[in-house]
Amino acid sequence: MDxxxxxxxxxxxxxMVAATPILLAAIGELVAERSGVLNLGxxxxxxxxxxxxxxxAVETGSPWLGFAGAAxxxxxxxxxxxxxxxxxxxxxxxxxxxxxxxxLGLSALIGQGYVGIKPPKFARLDIPVLGDLPVVGRVLFGHxxxxxxxxxxxxxxxxxxxxxxxxxxxxxxxxxxxxxxxxGYKVVRIRILAILFGGACAGLGGAYISLVRVPQWTEGMTxxxxxxxxxxxxxxxxxxxxxxxxxxxxxxxTVLQLNLQAAGVAIPVxxxxxxxxxxxxxxxxxLSADKSRAPASLGKIFHASQ
Amino acid sequence: MNAPLLSLQGxxxxxxxxxxxxxxxxxxxxxxxxxxxxxxxxxxxxxxKMVYGLVQPDQGQMLLNGQRYAPPEPRAARxxxxxxxxxxxxxxxxxxxxxxxxxxxxxxxxxxDLARRIHEVSxxxxxxxxxxxxxxxxxxxxxxxxxxxxxxxxxxxxxxxxEPTSVLTPQEVEILFRTLRKLAAEGTAILYISHKLEEIRxxxxxxxxxxxxxxxxxCTPSETTAREMAELMVGREFGSPLGAGRTVxxxxxxxxxxxxxxxxxxxxxxxxxxxxxxxxxxxxxxxVAGNGQDELLAALSGEILTPPDAIExxxxxxxxxxxxxxxxxxxxxxPEERLGHAAAPDMxxxxxxxxxxxxxxxxTTAGFLKWRAAEGFARRIIEAFDVRTPxxxxxxxxxxxxxxxxxxxxxxxxxxxxxxxVNQPTWGVDAAAAAAxxxxxxxxxxxxxxxxxxxxxxxxxxxxxxxxxxxxxxxLSEPRDTAxxxxxxxxxxxxxAHGMEVAHV
Numbered sequence: 001m002d003x004x005x006x007x008x009x010x011x012x013x014x015x016m017v018a019a020t021p022i023l024l025a026a027i028g029e030l031v032a033e034r035s036g037v038l039n040l041g042x043x044x045x046x047x048x049x050x051x052x053x054x055x056x057a058v059e060t061g062s063p064w065l066g067f068a069g070a071a072x073x074x075x076x077x078x079x080x081x082x083x084x085x086x087x088x089x090x091x092x093x094x095x096x097x098x099x100x101x102x103x104l105g106l107s108a109l110i111g112q113g114y115v116g117i118k119p120p121k122f123a124r125l126d127i128p129v130l131g132d133l134p135v136v137g138r139v140l141f142g143h144x145x146x147x148x149x150x151x152x153x154x155x156x157x158x159x160x161x162x163x164x165x166x167x168x169x170x171x172x173x174x175x176x177x178x179x180x181x182x183x184g185y186k187v188v189r190i191r192i193l194a195i196l197f198g199g200a201c202a203g204l205g206g207a208y209i210s211l212v213r214v215p216q217w218t219e220g221m222t223x224x225x226x227x228x229x230x231x232x233x234x235x236x237x238x239x240x241x242x243x244x245x246x247x248x249x250x251x252x253x254t255v256l257q258l259n260l261q262a263a264g265v266a267i268p269v270x271x272x273x274x275x276x277x278x279x280x281x282x283x284x285x286x287l288s289a290d291k292s293r294a295p296a297s298l299g300k301i302f303h304a305s306q
Numbered sequence: 307m308n309a310p311l312l313s314l315q316g317x318x319x320x321x322x323x324x325x326x327x328x329x330x331x332x333x334x335x336x337x338x339x340x341x342x343x344x345x346x347x348x349x350x351x352x353x354x355k356m357v358y359g360l361v362q363p364d365q366g367q368m369l370l371n372g373q374r375y376a377p378p379e380p381r382a383a384r385x386x387x388x389x390x391x392x393x394x395x396x397x398x399x400x401x402x403x404x405x406x407x408x409x410x411x412x413x414x415x416x417x418x419d420l421a422r423r424i425h426e427v428s429x430x431x432x433x434x435x436x437x438x439x440x441x442x443x444x445x446x447x448x449x450x451x452x453x454x455x456x457x458x459x460x461x462x463x464x465x466x467x468x469e470p471t472s473v474l475t476p477q478e479v480e481i482l483f484r485t486l487r488k489l490a491a492e493g494t495a496i497l498y499i500s501h502k503l504e505e506i507r508x509x510x511x512x513x514x515x516x517x518x519x520x521x522x523x524x525c526t527p528s529e530t531t532a533r534e535m536a537e538l539m540v541g542r543e544f545g546s547p548l549g550a551g552r553t554v555x556x557x558x559x560x561x562x563x564x565x566x567x568x569x570x571x572x573x574x575x576x577x578x579x580x581x582x583x584x585x586x587x588x589x590x591x592x593x594v595a596g597n598g599q600d601e602l603l604a605a606l607s608g609e610i611l612t613p614p615d616a617i618e619x620x621x622x623x624x625x626x627x628x629x630x631x632x633x634x635x636x637x638x639x640x641p642e643e644r645l646g647h648a649a650a651p652d653m654x655x656x657x658x659x660x661x662x663x664x665x666x667x668x669x670t671t672a673g674f675l676k677w678r679a680a681e682g683f684a685r686r687i688i689e690a691f692d693v694r695t696p697x698x699x700x701x702x703x704x705x706x707x708x709x710x711x712x713x714x715x716x717x718x719x720x721x722x723x724x725x726x727x728v729n730q731p732t733w734g735v736d737a738a739a740a741a742a743x744x745x746x747x748x749x750x751x752x753x754x755x756x757x758x759x760x761x762x763x764x765x766x767x768x769x770x771x772x773x774x775x776x777x778x779x780x781x782l783s784e785p786r787d788t789a790x791x792x793x794x795x796x797x798x799x800x801x802x803a804h805g806m807e808v809a810h811v
Contacts, residue, residue, distance in 0.1 A: 165414070172398050172409050179396035182360065183410050184380030293571075296400065 019251025025229035028201025036174035040096025043226025044103020049203025074203020174295035235284030344516035345736035389457030399442035555585030590771030636724030691716035708739030
């Protein structure tokens, strides 16, 4: 066992990379849930985003176009969910589960020709001065642009929900859709937009795995990250910064336990592998003990006549 | 009189199977408090929804200040100076007062200005409110203030109020009326929907009566008796409930020092509630909504368990027993919320009859359902209580409020209760059905059962109960004989209108 092989700066830096896919998917799902929609299809939208982003990046040679395609792919799949639940008034839980299964199958189909290919490299930002700082420069300022976009999205969603009228209307729709309708707000339209945003974010998160974190295409490569994102939203009490905290915690322990495995710590691998899930849920359960609660209309079907 | 503010001309609106409004015409003038009277299902709600732009009429037109007025959505109505206070509050419990108010405004000022304006308007009209409080923590009366101030901030030309007093104490009603009169004196027109006739007589200048979607009459309420208006509304005469010389016997239900924590975050815990209920009597429990009514019903029905000795039925401690066991012993209950609590909305009447009747009516054998017996039981309820429905296979949701309420109350009464606890038995029910339900409760007591009637309708409690007690913040007042009880005393028992002041007219 050689714990000195673990470099704290490198650990922190890779923590942020590991957390980004979860963070992207979770912040999108947070917006959807705040509008009162429970979309369990995050995993399916992520994996669809992963292959769409990968394929487009490979074909065009541009990771940026890849990410754009991933967002579009996730949003298209989300649109299917929106049509089912908001227009056809289908059950949200069943539709979400179906979306995950469909996304996994669809991505495997699209991805047949892309196994074993290397995607174009997504350059790290080269920030002068800041990036050259010791330790801090490596941890905070030496990443790819998408990671910063993810954090900016969290801040943006927080500002939107907390300080803007649009955010207030979104929360109102999630809180009591009948009252919002009585006041003349377009419940269905607002929810469809929130679902699409959630899908686009999940797509970005998926593409981050296939273009930056891994970077390659394998079937089912999101491996449950979408479910973690869903859990983070709930345990993070539907608050953007708590979701960020949860994502970093999960990412951090994932990276740490990999490092510990490599260092040959005398704990069975199975325990180490389950530790990120346990610790993240434990911490967020303790955090969510305050009186914040789910949006009151979450998962309920809205029909204007009732 | 000068030209009307709003003129309805031949408004017709049909839904599949019903004509909600049929050729309705009337005028509303500036500064007028205009009552819209009618039973449930008479088409009052549909009519005001059209004025507010939530629904579009099939035929006919509206004129606002002589201009054609056809709002495609509520925003347009609000822009044209029409505001509405809803019967079921259109509020968001998790949001603050200021956030709730800004959501209902077309051109809201920034939050900091808004808080100041809420403060100004609320004190000017004697309805003080703290803009930063979370609506979920407010009482029903305070929630209504939020709705009213939301409307007032937009300087409406016409204010629509849909059954505004059903959740208020007498003192709060008084303050509301002063506010409304002050508004009318300033030139605002008010369209006031209610089925409480005495209120309309004291408040309104003019009344339009609807029956089955048609205008059946107009009157000046102060010159018309309540009985005449009621008959116009119902289209026939109906009698007041009669008590049949009941004799009050021994104590059957004893509640002793009952304290219960509310299971809901926004609920009220019961604190040291005591009451002795006798055979053959009706005890009325008043109080503003949210003062522990739901918790009291839950503790009595067995939805919340308590220490065994806190509740005794015929001398036997039952606080630890579950609802089914209490039903077996004869303690039955009918909660307030018809759809979802008293009845399962998407199940048929037969299934709903089975849900509470299986224990006492023997509708199961060895865990298997006796469908035929259950259907027979449902039919008996439908016949005995004049429930208007195609049959026992109809789902509960399809019944009108009054008919479902008759079914829910009838279902318990037919099970021959020793003690029956009802919460809001006539809430949102039309006058004829309400009279029938009250009569049924009186008849039940005359046959020797004991009844606890929790209600916010004070007239109802005074009419049917022998003794009256009030719930205030989870505490139950000493019960008083209803005979000779003044409405002011009742108001004081209910805790009065604390934190409120009268409008400075």
